[in-house]
Amino acid sequence: MHDIALKLAFIGAAGIAAQWIAWRTHLPAIVLLLAAGFVAGPLTDFINPVRDFGDVYRPVVSLAVAIILFEGGLTLNFREIRETSMGVRRLIYFAGPLVWATTALAAHYVGGLSWPTAAVLGAILVVTGPTVIMPMLRHAQLASRPASLLRWEAIVNDALGALFAVIAFETYMVTSGHHEAGNLLLSIVFAAVVAVGGGYLLGRFIAYTFTRGHVPEYLKVPVLFAVVISGFALTNVILEEAGLLTVTVMGITLANSRMASLGDLRRFKEAMTVLLVSSLFILLTAALDMDVIRQLGWQAFAFVVMVMFVIRPVIIGLVTIGAGLSWKERLLVGWIAPRGIVAVAVSGLFGAALTANGVADGPVMVAYAFAVVTATILAHAFTLTPLARLLDLRSTARPGVLIVGGSRFTTNLAVRLQDDGVPVLITDREYDRLREARLREIPTWFGEVLSEEAHHRLDVSRFSTVIAATADDAYNTLVCTDFGPEVGRDRVFQIGDGRPRPDSQTMNFTLGGRPLTRDPEQAYFDLRALIDRGYVFTSTTLTDEFTYEQYQESRPDKTILLLWITQGGDLVFRSTTRENNPAPGHKLISFGPPPRDAETRRREHEEWRNGKDGETSDERETRDTVPLEKQPSDPPKPNLP
Structure with missing residues (x-):
């Protein structure tokens, strides 16, 4: 026996x-x-x-x-x-x-x-x-x-x-x-x-x-x-x-x-x-x-x-x-x-x-x-x-990224990924939200991504990563929960609404995906406001001469490192790794002010702050802590999705 x-x-x-x-x-x-x-x-x-x-x-x-x-x-x-x-x-x-x-x-x-x-x-x-x-x-x-x-x-x-x-x-x-x-x-x-x-x-x-x-x-x-x-x-x-x-x-x-x-x-x-x-x-x-x-x-x-x-x-x-x-x-x-x-x-x-x-x-x-x-x-x-x-019978050269939610932020991210050779698709339930992506020749799909029709038409096996980036935090959570078992729970990401919630309103930890950025409070409207301020996505390839430490020193303040692409084509998101850093040959994708204009933007911003009549340094410090979408100097554009 x-x-x-x-x-x-x-x-x-x-x-x-x-x-x-x-x-x-x-x-x-x-x-x-x-x-x-x-x-x-x-x-x-x-x-x-x-x-x-x-x-x-x-x-x-x-x-x-x-x-x-x-x-x-x-x-x-x-x-x-x-x-x-x-x-x-x-x-x-x-x-x-x-x-x-x-x-x-x-x-x-x-x-x-x-x-x-x-x-x-x-x-x-x-x-x-x-x-x-x-x-x-x-x-x-x-x-x-x-x-x-x-x-x-x-x-x-x-x-x-x-x-x-x-x-x-x-x-x-x-x-x-x-x-x-x-x-x-x-x-x-x-x-x-x-x-x-x-x-x-x-x-x-x-x-x-x-x-x-x-x-x-x-x-x-x-x-x-x-x-x-x-x-x-x-x-x-x-x-x-x-x-x-x-x-x-x-x-x-x-x-x-x-x-x-x-x-x-x-x-x-x-x-x-x-x-x-x-x-x-x-x-x-x-x-x-x-x-x-x-x-x-x-x-x-x-x-x-x-x-x-x-x-x-x-x-x-x-x-x-x-x-x-x-x-x-x-x-x-x-x-x-x-x-x-x-x-x-x-x-x-x-x-x-x-x-x-x-x-x-x-x-x-x-x-x-x-x-x-x-x-x-x-x-x-x-x-x-x-x-x-x-015979050219492969669906894509390598697994791509499915982005749920059309906006200027997701469109710019998709353009950056596509330029770096990563297949990408943006979906949304509202047709107008896909307008800018279509104009910039990004593949789109109009419809409910959670529907049975989407399951058959989208062929989820073509995607190794799902990013839920709509303005609705609950919907983002639902998308990540649904796609998690099929794509992998460590490969679904979402952005939140940035609002602190009491325990009675916090979702169970078993629901949703991982935060897209290291700051889980970085919300949809925060990211949209950064786009309005001129933030852009950039990609930089590390070499033996240009190391990760040098890359960090060369970036402007407030730059957000989202992910990097390995030499094998895999996507590694910064929010999922705490200890490992990118190595030479990896291509880093970040979101921040244009590097070449960083000094000029900093000087102009400081001059603008010093020029405010009757505003003390304490008042300026208090104003700088106000969330981006609430600052009077950066109102969201009315025609944005």
């Missing part, structure tokens, strides 16, 4: 460690997970899932795959595929069956597998792994249309590939005399109806009960898990692995329903999926038989080459003719098809089933599937970003 607990702890710790290392090093997480599983399993025999976990191993793997596919379905909203609906339909209706047939032929004639094994393997390799595609798309910052195609194909074809494998396996069982043909046809038709119809009805049932308040908030996630697992298991009673289609349809149904709690549910499911994917990849890789791996020869290599370089590109190129895609998009989609956790899990299940029913090369199918999975992950994970850059 202690050994099992230790191995489970190792699987969880190694999986999350691989995900963290991948985040720090920008390496594909799946590559590290495969390496960890291979070391723990075939190389050292520390973990043998079949031996260690016994009969519960395969059911647990099936349930985990079902949860992963359901979470993937939750990300598929029909509004996202308005531009790619024809392409998605062709990838599902035509490309899937063609890949099945041609891969089966290649597995038999090139790979040397028997017909039953080749047919099942061809069906399994229809899938293109959402658990692999999603991280790759985030890292590559792919344009919305090819990204949508790859995402939809990966999630829908995962369920269809498993269903194709069921059909191929059951066909073998009929031809070998294990099952009757009439029962097979009836089971397939009935299971398809139950899977699609049942998934839709379960999704509508969840949406109805949740929106009508029949389930309390603290029970929504447990109820959702119970319904997903139950729907998967009940459909599998009718036809093995058909439950994967049920949970996928259920997820898509919920994704297209109007549920207020859907965002919270999706975030929780995403966290669960990361844990499940990490653990499953290690488990399934550890289950590989070293003797089977040693048997792989030139036939397995030739089969992998056929799958990657011939079958996929040719079929995708053919079925997407006239689908409204450019040749660049067709080329990229034809190349990118990494197989993932579903291919590995389903191959393991059917490999054992084929072996139990007298097919000698059933275990070899698992090794072939792993060879394709490993080759496609390595090849596609490391080539997607360079290929997307070469």
